[in-house]
Amino acid sequence: MTSLDGRVALITGGAGGIGRAIAHALARAGATVVLAGRDADALAAAVKEIGGADHVVADVTDPAAAARMVETVVARHGGLHVAVNNAGVFGAAGPVADVDEAAWDTVLAVNLTGVFLSMKHEIAHMRGHGGGTIVNVSSNIGAHGRRPGLAAYAASKAAVSVLTRTAALDHIADGVRINAVSPGPTDTPMSLLPGETPAEREERMLTATPSGRVSDTAEVADAVLWLASDASRNVVGHDLVIDGGVTA
Numbered sequence: 001m002t003s004l005d006g007r008v009a010l011i012t013g014g015a016g017g018i019g020r021a022i023a024h025a026l027a028r029a030g031a032t033v034v035l036a037g038r039d040a041d042a043l044a045a046a047v048k049e050i051g052g053a054d055h056v057v058a059d060v061t062d063p064a065a066a067a068r069m070v071e072t073v074v075a076r077h078g079g080l081h082v083a084v085n086n087a088g089v090f091g092a093a094g095p096v097a098d099v100d101e102a103a104w105d106t107v108l109a110v111n112l113t114g115v116f117l118s119m120k121h122e123i124a125h126m127r128g129h130g131g132g133t134i135v136n137v138s139s140n141i142g143a144h145g146r147r148p149g150l151a152a153y154a155a156s157k158a159a160v161s162v163l164t165r166t167a168a169l170d171h172i173a174d175g176v177r178i179n180a181v182s183p184g185p186t187d188t189p190m191s192l193l194p195g196e197t198p199a200e201r202e203e204r205m206l207t208a209t210p211s212g213r214v215s216d217t218a219e220v221a222d223a224v225l226w227l228a229s230d231a232s233r234n235v236v237g238h239d240l241v242i243d244g245g246v247t248a
Contacts, residue, residue: 001231005030008077009228010070012060012118013087015042017188018137021217022084023050025225031082034073036060060087060114070121079129082228083122085115086137088157090190093149104152111156112163119167123176131175135227136164138239140184144247157182161239168237177236179227184243185214211244 009026013019014035023046027033033053035043043055054076058069073080091107092100115136126132141147142157161180168178185191185205191214192201206212223240226232241247 002225002229003030004082004225004229007081008032008034008073008079009082009084010034010036010073010080010122011084011086012036012058012069012114013137014055014084015039015046017190018183018186018217018220019084019086020046020049021221022086022224023053025218025221026082026084026228027051027053029225029229032077034077036069037087060085060118061109063117066114066117067121069118070125074125080122080125081132083118083126083132083134084137084224084228085118085122085134087114087118088137088139091150091152095149096151099151107152108156111153112159115160116163119163119178123167123171123174126176127171127174131177133228134167134176134178135224136160136178136180137224138164138180138182140182140241140243140247142182143239144182144241144243164239165237172236177233179232179235179237180239181220181223181227182239182241182243183215183220184241184246185209186220186242187214187216209244209246210248213244215242215244 009031011023014023015037023033027050035055036058037043040057047053047055056072059065088111092103138160139157142154143161164180
């Protein structure tokens, strides 16, 4: 039921971390995987590692670039059946009163507007070509929990959670099924405190999370695969939290 044989899958922010793990999982499930991002060299390296994948350079905060991204995937591969909107940034930490307006704008542009623009064009294609599935990558910081100093990130990810649910209701009748995953601390550089080593993070997680550890990127990827596949065929507008019980 999790086979994606014959389907074309687009993953934004697919060159590293969670996005790269998702690309591997979807490729193993049989999908033709296309990675999107701004760093051409990183994308090419990821494609070489995965094997049989493709990439397109795109800035999802640019409306024209987001439209071209989807158009390019369809032109090269004949369609688009699965989309994972994963591109995101953490942004500088600090209390609300000290947040720089430009930094705020950047986080919202990538994490929220980028998801909106990507979905807009993904849905436009899917609803006219037999439907599809979309999974947005949100966070356990936002709708599910908050942390001091992360106002822009939390606001953007909370908005992604709500946008996902609203889009799901708007477009399920079009045959487009939309859900989200909300990872907590995961084995990527984003979960490291400034100057912290992975070993020090492991020690911190023993008490910081009920499970006593960070999530492996493959665990997040498996959840995305499930939501993207027919195994979750009646799951609509769900936000699946993967954080070892932090926000339980």
